[in-house]
Amino acid sequence: MYIGIDLGGTNIAAGLVDDSGKILYTKSTPTLATRGYKAVIDDINKLVKDIIEEAKVEKNEIKAIGIGIPGLADKDGNVIFCVNLGWENIPLRKMMEEELNIPVFIDNDATVAGLAEYEFGSMKGCKNGILLTLGTGIGGGIILNGEVYSGVHGVGSEIGHMIIGENFYNCNCGKNGCFETFASSTAIIKYTQKLISEGNTDTIILQKVEGDLEKINAKVIFDSAKEGDRVAKMAVDRLVKYLVIGIFNIVNFMDPEVIALGGGISNAGEYLLNLVKEEFEKFKYYKTLPAANIVLAQFKNDAGILGAAMLGKHGVR
Amino acid sequence: MYIGIDLGGTNIAAGLVDDSGKILYTKSTPTLATRGYKAVIDDINKLVKDIIEEAKVEKNEIKAIGIGIPGLADKDGNVIFCVNLGWENIPLRKMMEEELNIPVFIDNDATVAGLAEYEFGSMKGCKNGILLTLGTGIGGGIILNGEVYSGVHGVGSEIGHMIIGENFYNCNCGKNGCFETFASSTAIIKYTQKLISEGNTDTIILQKVEGDLEKINAKVIFDSAKEGDRVAKMAVDRLVKYLVIGIFNIVNFMDPEVIALGGGISNAGEYLLNLVKEEFEKFKYYKTLPAANIVLAQFKNDAGILGAAMLGKHGVR
The missing domain is CATH 3.30.420.40 (ATPase, nucleotide binding domain)
Known part of the structure; x- marks a missing residue:
């Protein structure tokens, strides 16, 4: 034990x-x-x-x-x-x-x-796999040949700070363009607040949070998107676009067997997963070759x- | 044998x-x-x-x-x-x-x-190392625990197509923002041509290529930068900035022991290496911790x- x-x-x-x-x-x-x-x-x-x-x-x-x-x-x-x-x-x-x-x-x-995902969950039995924890930030858990991988100096798997573009706000780490500023719950909340502040007020998100932008959370945004809300869908589409860029970079580099999506954002479930898989198929480099299986993490x-x-x-x- | x-x-x-x-x-x-x-x-x-x-x-x-x-x-x-x-x-x-x-x-x-670098050259004896071949494109050679690593489906180590920003031209692969559109010889040539076309004509590059923008190559640009040419230095600085973003992403993810720079761009030698190491020290995530040793590849x-x-x-x- x-x-x-x-x-x-x-x-x-x-x-x-x-x-x-x-x-x-x-x-x-x-x-x-x-x-x-x-x-x-x-x-x-x-x-x-x-x-x-x-x-x-x-x-x-x-x-x-x-x-x-x-x-x-x-x-x-x-x-x-x-x-x-x-x-x-x-x-x-x-x-x-x-x-x-x-x-x-x-x-x-x-x-x-x-x-945990490797031993008993979504990455069980896989050779190489990566868990992305999509929460207030983004964490990464890399399994290589059945063991956790943290790099030679122990500073690896900081996937949230991979730079993938240019963003309208800087990361806590001081840099611009970190993966977690595009695809975490913080990221989608900030972007939705920006959209509404810029005049996109025709959204049920505002009703759900009683007009208080500070009350917006990832669940409200995903729920609204599922209901077809235009503004929420813009925010979700942007998150999916950049989440797929991050996944694409991981695939191009490490080519793992499985990429599991965990953390608060993954509570959007199959709705999110389907959007991600669809976008990834359009995006991947070798169109005709198999690449990582993208799945939802099993454990909360x-x-x-x-x-x-x-x-x-x-x-x- | x-x-x-x-x-x-x-x-x-x-x-x-x-x-x-x-x-x-x-x-x-x-x-x-x-x-x-x-x-x-x-x-x-x-x-x-x-x-x-x-x-x-x-x-x-x-x-x-x-x-x-x-x-x-x-x-x-x-x-x-x-x-x-x-x-x-x-x-x-x-x-x-x-x-x-x-x-x-x-x-x-x-x-x-x-x-080759792992067995006899710049990555000799290292546990994990990555060679970046900075040529017309960017290739990657990953060594993990003394063996070549190409991923589970064999589609890994396509480091040149890691997306790291937004660029003024698209990659051959059809996407925008690939590492190799920022830090290859093609990239620095295109950017230099753009600078000159936009009116930055006060450059010794134009003399070296007798006014023919098509004759610009990476060596001419680096040679001019070494001589202090302003336009050439702008182009080199941009290449170094994005090369370091790519290196930073690799370090954050895999945390290798060594990153070796090879390919035509690496002919700029110690001049390039020093610029890269300086920028990387400013850029790295865990300032006080050791990270990958950046070196020039040994074999041409x-x-x-x-x-x-x-x-x-x-x-x-």
Whole structure:
């Protein structure tokens, strides 16, 4: 058995997971990152101990602990950056292993979610696959030959910051044209707000949010587009256009077997998937040759715990 | 020993290569592709036989033959496309093995050049590396864990068609914004011609080409930039800007150990390399972390034969 931990900006979710990917027991606690890293890591260690006690397992049955973090870790288990948590160079593995005496493995949360999809979900059994988490930003989880891939220096799979065009606003990273400024929920919200502000007010989006542009979210936009709303469709079409450019770049480069779409945007489901597949067929470079199968990710909230547990499993085997 | 064959649009170059990468004997013949694929493949087979005879080796000393093609082959050794040669679905391996009775391995020419750099040149000993061949187009040769990587469907490493912005002219592939329309020799020539046509005539480029815009080539532009010419420097700066965007996208995605710059543009040497490294340092996402080492490719014309021979070596081992 393994314990998987999904360390987020708001909550720390932990779960006991068996070899077959069954989540046997879960427990969570608020992150409260402003307390500083020591208090947060104390809470992570306490969650692990609580789970072992409450789920009535022996500690030596836990082969490993995996953690998905919203940032970057090095190969020695140090957290290099976690911007959301204000962490920089934190010896997370060391602080956990000293307290718990169980092997700890750490990787980026999108990478970990990709591993969950590879082990039990949309990328199961595939040779190479990539999960795109289309949320407030865009994360990437790359699986190569059955293992997570984070590059030689651990700075790879930052797919959200691939530059694919020129945009009307800059990315948080300071650059212009990042993939996530075109195809994340933030991107589609900003573009819809822009359209409406520029006078495209003949839209049911405005009714749904009672005239408050700040209340616009990706679900409202997709729902409106499904109802045939012109402005919402413009925003969705633009997102699809650039999402396909990003997918096209990935295919031209890595040619994976599967590209899975996850994160909040993927809640638009088959509606989104069909638009993406249609556009991709028009767009792909070798028209007559097979290319990546584009699918919806299977796991929603559980991907973090499940993938982290599998990170532990891959680490110790 | 191996025989490496560099199948180009103009010439077919073949060489006898030992395990240590020493080219012992070479011979070449014009491609004359308009004769049709059978005549070309007859000539390839004849080159192999001639080399064996003229270099006075026994046929059974040749462990394998590798071929780099300006196109795409499948895993069974069929050439799927070779646009320059007018080839489509040609059973190249079969037609050679039946005639020669030596194992034949086929891959894209940029991939093969990447293998030469990995075995003996600028990417020697690295875990993961990418060669960018900056010529009339841009090719990519990806080495992952010591083997060439062409993706699951064999359509990967088409780095030249990664979309990175919006450009004033469309790519041959029909799309707008491909990497190779910004950072190839074709790209810098077209942009320089545009600058001059738009009235930037205060440039020594015009003297060097005697006023004939059609005579402008990448060397003239880089030479003029090195001499401080304003227009040439604008063109070089633009190429460097977009070359670094392409490199940045590769680093964000695959995080390789080395990125080697080859092809005609790389003849600008240290001058280009320094500009690229300077711009990349400003551009990279994780400022304080190490990322790919950017270097000049080591081999010029020999990369094709050498890499193809090594493709044979990797194939049979």
